[in-house]
Amino acid sequence: LFVPDDLEPGLEFDAGQQQSHYLAHVLRLGEGAEVLLFNGRDGEWSAAIAAKSKKAVRLKVLDLQRPQPPLPDLVYCFAPLKQGRLDYLVQKAVEMGAGVLQPVITQHTQVAKPGIERLRANVVEAAEQCGILAVPEVREAEKLERLLANWDKERRLIFCDEDASTTNPLPALQAVSEKKLALLVGPEGGFSEDERKMLRALPFVTAIPLGPRILRADTAAVAALAAIQATIGD
Numbered sequence: 120l121f122v123p124d125d126l127e128p129g130l131e132f133d134a135g136q137q138q139s140h141y142l143a144h145v146l147r148l149g150e151g152a153e154v155l156l157f158n159g160r161d162g163e164w165s166a167a168i169a170a171k172s173k174k175a176v177r178l179k180v181l182d183l184q185r186p187q188p189p190l191p192d193l194v195y196c197f198a199p200l201k202q203g204r205l206d207y208l209v210q211k212a213v214e215m216g217a218g219v220l221q222p223v224i225t226q227h228t229q230v231a232k233p234g235i236e237r238l239r240a241n242v243v244e245a246a247e248q249c250g251i252l253a254v255p256e257v258r259e260a261e262k263l264e265r266l267l268a269n270w271d272k273e274r275r276l277i278f279c280d281e282d283a284s285t286t287n288p289l290p291a292l293q294a295v296s297e298k299k300l301a302l303l304v305g306p307e308g309g310f311s312e313d314e315r316k317m318l319r320a321l322p323f324v325t326a327i328p329l330g331p332r333i334l335r336a337d338t339a340a341v342a343a344l345a346a347i348q349a350t351i352g353d
């Protein structure tokens with residue numbers, strides 16, 4: 120369970136309504152049962168159910184089980200999509216190893232800036248689900264040009280280019296030597312010609328194809344992250 124507070128042995132607190140329901144009625148845990156907590160800062164803590172009441176489950180923190188692992192050093196840059204698909208895309212990115220989520224506003228981005236609180240809630244849910252102890256960082260949306268102008272040159276930016284001339288991403292990915300990585304996926308409307316030209320001209324950018332078909336942006340994200348995991352990996 121994700122608990123966004125400082126934890127220490129002996130601390131007792133009431134779980135939130137949703138989490139209490141999950142513990143008492145979904146997992147049907149009784150007093151004394153042990154659960155694992157993480158706060159995205161110092162790692163994984165064991166805790167026991169101290170008491171159950173109508174309104175909440177009371178937890179008692181036992182001790183630190185596992186220190187907080189580092190976040191994967193992959194920055195996932197994405198043009199925001201319509202909310203439902205955005206929720207999906209953010210969860211997949213976290214499951215597939217993104218450590219930082221960077222919304223990017225491009226020329227053809229059709230949606231308003233995404234609600235950062237909702238993105239963060241999706242990230243926490245995905246982190247809980249895939250059992251990572253860290254909570255990936257969600258940054259404020261940035262315009263593509265500004266993001267590239269301030270880019271950390273030691274970080275390789277892998278750009279999914281639907282107009283690439285080849286179809287297999289692996290050769291380009293295998294040529295990447297940097298450990299610090301970022302991935303950029305465009306909006307439903309794709310990148311503009313100017314954006315594509317600008318990206319291809321940058322020394323820290325590697326353009327990759329993702330097969331011969333046009334993928335939806337959220338499909339492209341998973342396909343690219345899987346290809347990266349298969350070659351460079353974390």
Ligand code: SAH
Pocket residue numbers: 278279280281282283303304305306307308309310327328329330331332333334335336339
């Ligand atoms: N331009 C297309 C759709 C863009 S798909 C159109 O207008 O229909 C959204 C994003 O997914 C693209 O910007 C690109 O980053 C990625 N993408 C989709 N298919 C891809 C492919 N075959 N190769 C590389 N990237 C792809």
